[in-house]
Amino acid sequence: MGSISRPVTEFCLDLYNKLNRNAENTNIVFSPMSISVALALVHLGARNNTAAQIEEVLHARKATGRTSLGSDPESAETEPEGSQEKQLSPSQCNKDGDLNHKEFQALLLQLQNLGERYVLTLANNLFIQQGFELQQQFLTCSEELYGAMLQTVDFHGAVEAARIKINTWVESETQGKIKELFAPGVIDVHALLVLVNVIYFKASWEHKFEEQKTVQRDFKLNQNEKKPVQMMYQKGTFKLGYIEEMGAQVLELPYAQKTLSMIVLLPGDMADGSTSGLEQIESTMTYENLTLWASSEHMFETTVEVYLPRFKLEGTFSLNEVLQEMGMTDVFNESKADLSAMSFAKSLVLSNVVHKTYMEVNEEGTVAAAGTAAAIVRRSLPLKEVFMADHPFLFFIRHNPTNTILFFGKLCSP
Numbered sequence: 001m002g003s004i005s006r007p008v009t010e011f012c013l014d015l016y017n018k019l020n021r022n023a024e025n026t027n028i029v030f031s032p033m034s035i036s037v038a039l040a041l042v043h044l045g046a047r048n049n050t051a052a053q054i055e056e057v058l059h060a061r062k063a064t065g066r067t068s069l070g071s072d073p074e075s076a077e078t079e080p081e082g083s084q085e086k087q088l089s090p091s092q093c094n095k096d097g098d099l100n101h102k103e104f105q106a107l108l109l110q111l112q113n114l115g116e117r118y119v120l121t122l123a124n125n126l127f128i129q130q131g132f133e134l135q136q137q138f139l140t141c142s143e144e145l146y147g148a149m150l151q152t153v154d155f156h157g158a159v160e161a162a163r164i165k166i167n168t169w170v171e172s173e174t175q176g177k178i179k180e181l182f183a184p185g186v187i188d189v190h191a192l193l194v195l196v197n198v199i200y201f202k203a204s205w206e207h208k209f210e211e212q213k214t215v216q217r218d219f220k221l222n223q224n225e226k227k228p229v230q231m232m233y234q235k236g237t238f239k240l241g242y243i244e245e246m247g248a249q250v251l252e253l254p255y256a257q258k259t260l261s262m263i264v265l266l267p268g269d270m271a272d273g274s275t276s277g278l279e280q281i282e283s284t285m286t287y288e289n290l291t292l293w294a295s296s297e298h299m300f301e302t303t304v305e306v307y308l309p310r311f312k313l314e315g316t317f318s319l320n321e322v323l324q325e326m327g328m329t330d331v332f333n334e335s336k337a338d339l340s341a342m343s344f345a346k347s348l349v350l351s352n353v354v355h356k357t358y359m360e361v362n363e364e365g366t367v368a369a370a371g372t373a374a375a376i377v378r379r380s381l382p383l384k385e386v387f388m389a390d391h392p393f394l395f396f397i398r399h400n401p402t403n404t405i406l407f408f409g410k411l412c413s414p
């Protein structure tokens with residue numbers, strides 16, 4: 001394990017940079033892990049260049065095989081592609097391409113067993129226009145690897161019924177937290193294949209915030225505007241780091257049993273009148289830097305007074321355009337898509353990829369965790385630090401055993 005940590009992080013940063021364009025002052029949250037899994041599911045059904053482009057976007061191509069696949073659709077079309085042929089072996093579901101389905105499967109298994117203090121619901125489904133004959137191998141493997149069930153709907157003849165069917169499925173998968181994924185009229189009657197990927201997350205902090213310490217405080221939206229928010233507070237021992245060059249702080253807040261952690265990247269205060277702190281982090285946030293900033297070598301344990309707003313975030317994205325910009329063009333193009341491992345029909349093409357993340361951040365924790373905190377000897381350490389998240393910041397939620405980014409987001413307005 002661990003080798004999907006890097007590709008997921010790189011995919012995360014690519015996607016964040018796309019979603020963050022024209023998103024100044026806008027909250028963002030998405031799950032790079034969950035979207036990667038959804039695309040891996042499509043990859044199971046894809047062949048030739050269509051499959052290769054998915055591997056490229058997911059950073060799954062082996063270093064030696066790096067090509068400009070997807071960046072130039074015209075030249076890709078004329079390439080002889082027989083050599084890239086990938087076939088499902090009848091005995092196992094892992095294709096012999098560069099994408100390691102077994103690793104995603106192993107990660108998903110770990111995420112299903114986080115324990116009772118976690119709620120992490122990940123659901124992937126492909127909705128396909130009725131009439132397409134499906135490859136049995138694909139049905140078997142998509143269920144075996146990803147627990148995904150292909151469902152047949154009639155977009156052409158009964159798009160409203162199809163919409164209701166998808167929404168109902170999403171609502172039931174997320175225990176009612178995600179309702180009305182698709183508003184009326186959103187689904188195209190010409191749709192053939194719609195990939196729906198939703199994830200819901202809620203967990204207990206390892207060290208809970210006491211509710212009576214939550215107070216209303218101003219959150220600075222920018223230099224001139226503020227808004228009152230419910231600011232949680234606790235003083236405890238946490239891992240804290242600095243990005244010296246930009247006066248930013250990095251705080252790790254562990255969830256139950258420290259299996260997952262939220263890492264908050266907080267730019268320096270805006271008191272000096274600069275709002276560029278966030279952009280400065282964004283522009284230097286490479287894979288290497290992000291990994292370094294959030295590593296235990298870069299952080300030290302100390303007593304920290306933590307102020308963090310209570311927030312709920314929902315992010316819904318139709319990813320067709322950004323995925324195409326990232327190089328996954330063929331799967332969306334009628335004359336190029338090769339989903340022949342999914343269906344015998346030549347004309348099958350991916351119509352839509354919709355991702356939705358829903359997460360909540362509040363005080364919740366457990367009595368047991370509060371008990372351990374009390375064991376810390378109280379002295380006034382000179383090292384006491386203040387972490388005041390009262391202005392826009394970036395955060396991500398990491399699965400610590402595999403170092404995989406499950407969620408990534410930007411909070412501009414709680």
Ligand SMILES: *[C@@H]1O[C@H](CO)[C@@H](O)[C@H](O)[C@H]1NC(C)=O
Pocket residue numbers: 047048081082085086087338340
């Ligand atoms: C794509 O894959 C199929 C089946 O694996 C193969 O028959 C075909 O020659 C490949 N190449 C192209 C360009 O379709």
Ligand SMILES: *[C@@H]1O[C@H](CO)[C@@H](O)[C@H](O)[C@H]1NC(C)=O
Pocket residue numbers: 243244245283284285286289
């Ligand atoms: C990595 O972060 C440092 C600040 O810690 C910054 O000076 C440097 O430019 C960043 N690297 C890249 C490639 O952006």
Ligand SMILES: *[C@@H]1O[C@H](CO)[C@@H](O)[C@H](O)[C@H]1NC(C)=O
Pocket residue numbers: 073074077333334335336
């Ligand atoms: C699909 O691919 C063909 C052939 O390269 C191209 O001419 C066409 O513009 C593409 N269609 C779309 C919608 O991108």
